[in-house]
Amino acid sequence: MASNEIRRGAAEMSLAMLMSGTIGWLVVSSQQSPFNVVFFRCIFGGATLALLGGAAIVANWVLLFAAYSRASISMATAVYNTQPFMLVALGALVFRERISASTVVWLLLAFVGLVFVVKVEPAVLAVPGQYLVGIGYAVGAAAMYAASSIITKRLKGTPPHLIALIQVSLGVVMLAPLVRFDALPTTGVQWLELIVLGVVNTGLMYVLLYGAIQKLPTAMTGALSFIYPVVAIIVDRIAFGQTLAWIQVLGAVLILLAAAGVNLGWRIVPQRRVPTV
Secondary structure, three states: OOHHHHHHHHHHHHHHHHHHOOHHHHHHHHOOOHHHHHHHHHHHHHHHHHHHHHHHHHHHHHHHHHHHHHHOHHHHHHHHOOHHHHHHHHHHHHOOOOOOHHHHHHHHHHHHHHHHHHOOOHHHHHOOOOHHHHHHHHHHHHHHHHHHHHHHHHOOOOOHHHHHHHHHHHHHHHHHHHOOHHHOOOOHHHHHHHHHHHHHHHHHHHHHHHHHHHHOOHHHHHHHOOHHHHHHHHHHHHHHOOOOOHHHHHHHHHHHHHHHHHHHOOOOOOOOOOOOO
């Protein structure tokens, strides 16, 4: 074990033990039964972790939506979808999950497919204004999403709907002072779109997403995340009449192929055999 890792572990252990030393005082001073103390410890402890994840996911939304108008939707989407790589790296670091060489190759193939799907062209790089700021926002959004996913995985056993409820409630508190109540939607259609975004694409979607994150290996979660841009392009085609170039179709095929490769455990790189003695 590396000396740096030992020092870090020793520091973390020391801090944890310092905190543990105050537990008895808090328990006795609360004048609650042991059942009450443990019950509320679980509630407040889980809420603290969920709030951290909530702050990360709210920051993710704000940064990503701000990136769209500065770096173009295509470039922001391409940069944002580096988050599966961040997620896999964090999974290896935090949970010590092993990443096979084949998984890395599949993820790289999916990212190549993503670049094809969003059809990034050289002209996009010359967009004036706050392009680099937008790219920075997209990178930050990707990092916040990866961090939120890792925290959610730590909350295994906590109901996904409870995690989602705490997180969106935190978002309301965080963003209420920044909302422009003088510029609210003026048509029923606009309100309906916001309602669908909240009920379906947030409430229902995040319950499903968090339930999946708690069950799946991090590498598989990262691979399946690449399905999102494929669906976005298809919706763009149906809703706004955007035609798909052949390279975008190829990109979608590569992404779905990579997702299937990770899910079904297809090996590209042969597994090393450990020689028997």
